[in-house]
Amino acid sequence: MSFGDPNNPYGPPQGQQPTAAPGYGHPQPPGVPPQGYGYPQQPAYPGYPGGNAIAQTMPGLVTTARVLLYIVAAAQILIGIFALLGAATLNDASNASEDTFGSNGFADLGHDGAGIIFVVALLFLGLAALSITLGVKFSKGGQGIRITTMVYGLLGALFGVLILINSANIGSSAGLVWALMWIGFGGVMAAAMIVSSGAAWFNRPRY
Structure with missing residues (x-):
């Protein structure tokens, strides 16, 4: 018994031809992948073709920070x-002053x-x-680490x-060098957290 038989009760109605399911010999529109058997298409993983490519390497400015x-x-x-050594030395000197001269203003000042x-x-x-904690958390930290580092x-x-x-x-030249170091280091750390690459790094999804 064939579908071409007009008396076949199991065939298609008269005047209609059986149609093939999509994907079986019929060309698909350009750019549309063939559909599976009822399974949803899986999204591409980040970094793979067709997915949202997200940099998994720490940006240079963030690394510098x-x-x-x-x-x-x-x-x-x-x-x-x-400072701890200085405090201990000053305290010992104050104690020695008390042992030698008794309680006096210089000893009290030294203790203070x-x-x-x-x-x-x-x-x-x-x-x-x-x-140290902020630096260690750069690898897995989120916006909290970014904001804390920026304020810091x-x-x-x-x-x-x-x-x-x-x-x-x-007129202290040593103080000038010390000040420039703090300004430079602090400025770089804050800038690394403000720029778009730094914000994207701390806002990236974790897998």
Whole structure:
């Protein structure tokens, strides 16, 4: 029994020809891929042809900011350690003064100064921990790390401007170098977070 038989009850109605399913011999419109068997088409993965190509390599300016964070952290650790040593030395000298001359104003002043220096040392060590944490989080961090680094860089640059003004008033060349370093480092870190490549890096999807 064939479909060409006009008396075939299972054939198509008279005057109609059976049509083939799309994809079986019929050309598809240009640019339209053949449809599967009821399965949805899978989206392309980022970076593959047809997908949204997203850079998986850290931009150069962001990498530079990361390196500067580590350099700043090293400097902050050194300052913190030397400050701790200075506080301990000043405290020992104040104790020796009390042992020799009894309680006096110079010994009290020395203790107060040692306490202030100790607090400054803890501050620099805490900032060093923050710098290292931000640098480590650059690989997987999101907008929170970006914004924190941007604010951190701006505050560092502002700190450098204050040092620059003070150094200009007292004529200190060492302070001038220190100020320019803080301004440069802070400016680069903030700029790396503001530019579009930096924003895109911290806003990229994680897989």
